[in-house]
Amino acid sequence: MHLSKLKHLLFLLFFISISQLTFSQFKLTDKLVTDPDVKIGKLPNGLTYYIKRNTKPEKKLQLRLVVNTGSVLEQPDQQGLAHMMEHMNFNGSKHFQKNELVNYLQSIGVQFGADLNAYTSFDETVYILPIPSDDMDKVDKGFTILEDWAGNALLDTAEINKERGVVLEESRLGKGANERMGKKYYPLLYNGSPYASRLPIGKDSIIQNFKAESLIRFYKTWYRPDLEAVVVVGDIDPKVALEEIIKHFGQFKNPAPEIVRPSIIPIAERKQDMGMVLSDKEQTFKILQIFNYVEKAKPVNTWSAYRETVVEGLFNALINQRLNELTQQADPPFIFGSSSFGGFSRGYRSFVSIAAIGDKPVNDAINALVATNESVRKYGFLKSELERGKMSMLNQTETAFKDKDKTESAVLVQGYINNYLTGSPVVGITNRFAFIKQVLPTITLDEVNAVAKKMETSQGKFALYLSPEKDVSQLPSNTELIKLLASAHRVPAKAYQEKAVANSLMDKKPVAGKVISEKKNATLGTTDLTLSNGVTITLRPTDFKNDEIQMDSWRWGGTHNYGLADKENAQNAAIIVQQMGVKDMTPTDLEKFLSGKTVSAQPYMNPDDEGIQGTSSIKDLETMLQLVNLYFTQPRKDDKLFQSFINTQKGFIRNLRDNPGNYFSDTLAKTEYNNNPWAGGLPKAADYDKISLERVTKIYNEVYGNAYGLHFTFVGNIDPDKIKPLLETYLGSLPSKQKENKFTDVGLRPVKGVVELSVxxxxxKQSRVSVIFTGEAPYSQDENLKITALTEVLNIKIIEKLREEMSLIYGGGMGGSLVKRPYPHYSISAGFPCAPENVDKVIAAFFGIIKNAQDNGVEQKDLDKVKETLKKQNEDELKNNDHWLTVLSESWIEREDPIWIYNYGKKVQALTIQDIQQAAKKYLNNQNYIKAVLNPEK
Known part of the structure; x- marks a missing residue:
């Protein structure tokens, strides 16, 4: 029997066997069931609650207050006040005066912004509060905070006036090309509905001048229990959670009379095709969007309707696979293309085609999108495509099911929010996996092909084309855009052709090497191996995830070893090989072969090091190792795909400097390193003209043709005894010849002294302040921790002073670290977007905070807040595969004992205010920094 037929038969037999086990479990006519592990209910006043016990992470609780109101419900004098109300809930309530809320949460390790947050959209406002659950006092205060958000805001006039400036600064951040063009196309996109004129950020003129009465009226109208939900997910007894909800929310009453909240905001049906072409001098990409129609979404409340979403999901995956293949042409019609059914606004859905276009004209993208859509509509998909789509969907669902007890609470919580707001199903992963296993074998090719018939309706289309202004002479008019679309639809559709997909990655297994030494570390739980070809390996089994294995490898080397003449070739060598594939398989071939598998592997070359990274499930570990082996032994060379990469990159970077932020960052990088050509910054199109396929492949083969000195780290659900034969086969067989692995210090150093830059x-009307402190300093983990603590303590003061007290910024802050290679040094940077007229005030306040820390030290309460945050972060990281992979890899690189991962908490607790003051004096040198300011054009 032919191998592909055998593979298909085995797949069908697998489906049949698992579906027989569950076939009677779901009747399509039945109503959807709710995840039995989630308690959903309502209080007598109408407040909805969701409670789910989840111990990932332990002793943590995710709380949400969901308010079913947003900017679309604002009256003319309230535009922006839904968002303003969100801000005011952090600035004084019944139980937390002024800034006491943020201060309290920081004291228990909850960071403002990173943890504690909120968002306002057209239709809802959601408050986000993660808290520790190891102390019932903290838990009760968490529910008290939600209670205050739900109905106890003070709305003090003085606090309102202070917060106006913060909200205006947030509004300022969004101004630019997208905002300017958005205001022009929203009325057409939303076809005259209130969405077009009720953007969540609102109007600056109203934020500056609204009366407190307008905000209070909005609050009293829409913040009420029958429009609110409390979501509780985490390490808590559900009975206790319900008691807390009743205690804190049962007393709220709905207003009488109350304004009815519309379930959806109507959007009128478009009667004719419409086009809009817009340009802006700061737009960096050419973007095409075609909205084929907008229609009301049907409720998904039966298993039959749920099955339709599965069929539609398969359709979306298959059509986008075809569009992705077009990006690998030598001269691709677009950088990225997509067509899919999906949500539009609450209660509505649409079929949308999107393309990000490089240097090609828009008609090429239109033709490619329409041709793909029409080919599917007329000829449908191939049976092989559907089989791969089913395998991928089954694999994704099975992976989620295997890790159902290891899924983070923060991930789970969003499903319950969506259920409350839109009625989206919460069947739970156990039911979903059982259902997917049951229905996938019953979904036919005809069913999936029938979805394509819904792409075209009698409604008018809306085509939107956004372009950089420099291309204005090549732009079609609004009418011409619609004509191009109509012309593309008149081209006869062509059937899709597919070449056979490989049945295996390797023709035969390589000759295995041997493990020649093995050393266990009981304290760290690691096993170190040395293979006969000189490759070394660290294994760290964990149970943090049930079906995850992560891999990293490293050795000294990197792009700097190849000198300036080969800079572009070396920097792009590993990337380009990934774009060309391995063996006789293109990236498209690989993607198809890997359908139904959880596998990735990517070679990389950094300035000073090189290696390969990857991830896999347990069952696909061997496939990942095979792919790793092939990247070393059989990288593929393909002139067409090489040219595709070059053309795509040129199109991608062509207009990046037209964006003020990009231009500023690029100029700052050049200034910081005195125009050193190694300094980085944004590439130019001419840089890609320097890249040669021959040179790229030669460099890649020099680096990856010899595995000597590579150290691999594996973290996850691995059995050291079972994995060893695979490592011997696929890593032990890698070509290896003894050599010196080293990096080259190219002398890249920042400028010295005080340097000021104005751009x-x-x-x-936007400005940005950037300050960078640099200097040489011996590296140690203790000193690196002090820099982390220093910047976090100062970030607390930045929020207090620049945001809450002076209303000069919405966001901003500091960060930094010590680096050991290529020379021991530190870099600490700070950034503050602000109004042009406030630049000097921001700079003066920032340096005032630094000087105070240097002269007078920092407050113990602020250091305690930071220590509590770092402690909580460390507790989470100790049970995270990503963190262990990073620690073990970096410890090997720096030849340090990774045992410090267990001592980190003690190091944090040992920090003193004297340590922070000394660090401020040592690392924030007022004689050696760069101060850069971006201002608008004069």
Whole structure:
């Protein structure tokens, strides 16, 4: 029997066997069931609650207050006040005066912004609060905070006036090309509905001048229990959670009379095709969007309707696979293309085609999108495509099911929010996996092909084309855009052709090497191996995830070893090989072969090091190792795909400097390193003209043709005894010849002294302040921790002073670290977007905070807040595969004992205010920094 037929038969037999086990479990006519592990209910006043016990992570609780109101419900004098109300809930309530809320949460390790947050959209406002659950006092205060958000805001006039400036700064951040063009196309996109004129950020003029009465009226109208839900997910007894909800929310009453909240905001059906072409001098990409129609979404409340979503999901995956293949042409019609059914606004859905276009004209993208859509509509998909789609969907669902007890609470919580707001199903992963196993074998090719018939309706289309202004002479008019679309639809559709997909990655297994030494570390739980070809390996089994294995490898080397003449070739060598594939398989061939598998592997070359990274499930570990082996032994060379990469990159970077932020960052990088050509910054199109396929492949083969000195680290659900034969086969067989692995210090150093940079770029009234402190300093983990603590303590003061007290910024802050290679040094940077007229005030306040820390030290309460945050972060990281992989890899690189991972908490607790003051004096040198300011064009 032919191998592909055998594979298909085995797949069908697998489906049949598992579906027989569950076939009677779901009747399509039945109503959907709710995840039995989630308690959903309502209080007598109408407040909805969701409670789910989840111990990933332990002793943590995710709380949400969901308010079923947003900007679309604002009256003319309230535009922006839904968002303003969100801000005011952090600035004074019944139980937390002024800034006491943020202060309290910081004291228990909850960071403002990173943890504690909220968002306002057209239709809802959601408050986000993660808290520790190891102390019932903290838990009760968490529910008290939600209670205050739900109905106890003070809305003090003085606090309102202070917060106006913060909200205006947030509004300022969004100004630019997208905002300017959005205001022009929203009325057409939303076809005259209130969505077009009720953007969540609102109007600056109203934020500046609204009366407190307008905000209070909005609050009293829409913040009420029958429009609110409390979501509780985490390590808590559900009975206790319900008691807390009743205690804190049962007393709220709905207003009488109350305004009815519309379930959806109507959007009128488009009667004719419409086009809009817009340009802006700061737009960096050409973007095409075709909205084929907008229709009301049907409720998904039966298993039959749920099955339709599965069929539609398969359709979306298959059509986008075809569009992705077009990006690998030598001269691709777009950088990225997509067509899919999905949500539009609450209660509505649409079929949308999107393309990000490089240097090609828009008609090429239109033709490619329409041709793909029409080919599917007329000829449908191939049976092989559907089989791969089913395998991928089954694999994704099975992976989620295997890790159902290891899924983070923060991931689970979003499903319950969506259920409350839109009625989306919460069947739970156990039911979903059982259902997917049951229905996938019953879904036919005809069913999936029938979805394509829904792409075209009698409704008018809306085509939107956004372009950089420099291309204005090549732009079609609004009418011409619609004509191009109509012309593309008149081209006869062509059937899709597919070449056979490989049945295996390797023709035969390589000759295995041997493990020649093995050493266990009981304290760390690691096993170190040395293979006969000189490759070394660290294994760290964990149970943090049930079906995850992560891999990293490293050795000294990197792009700097190849000198300036080969800079572009070396920097892109590993990336380009990934774009060409391995063996006789293109990236498209690989993607198809890997359908139904959880596998990735990516070679990389950094300035000073090189290696390969990857991930896999347990069952696909061997496939990942095979792919790793092939990247070393059989990288593929393909002139067409090489040219595709070059053309795509040129199109991608062509207009990046037109964005003020990009231009500023690029100029700052050049200034910091005195125009050193190694300094990085944004590439130019001419840089890609320097890249040669021959040179790229030669460099890649020099690096990856010899595995000597590579150290691999594996973290996850691995059995050291079972994995060893695979490592011997696929890593032990890698070509290896003894050599010196080293990196080259190219002398890249920042400028010294005080350097000031002023850049004028951009039309919007926006400025940005950047300050960078650098210097040489011996590396140690203790000192690196002090820099982390220093910047976090100062970030608390930045929020207090620049945001809450002075209303000069919405966001901003500091970060930094010590680096050991290529020379021991530190870098600490700070950034603050602000109004042009406030630049000097921001700079003065920031340096005032630094000087105070240097002269007077920092407050113990602020250091305690940071220590509590770092402690909580460390507790989470000790049970995280990503963190262990990073620690073990970096410890090997720096030849340090990774045992410090267990001592980190003690190091944090040992920090003193004297340590932070000394660090401020040592690392924030007022004689050696760069101060850069971006202002709008004059």
């Amino acid at each position: 004028n770029k951009g039309a919007a």
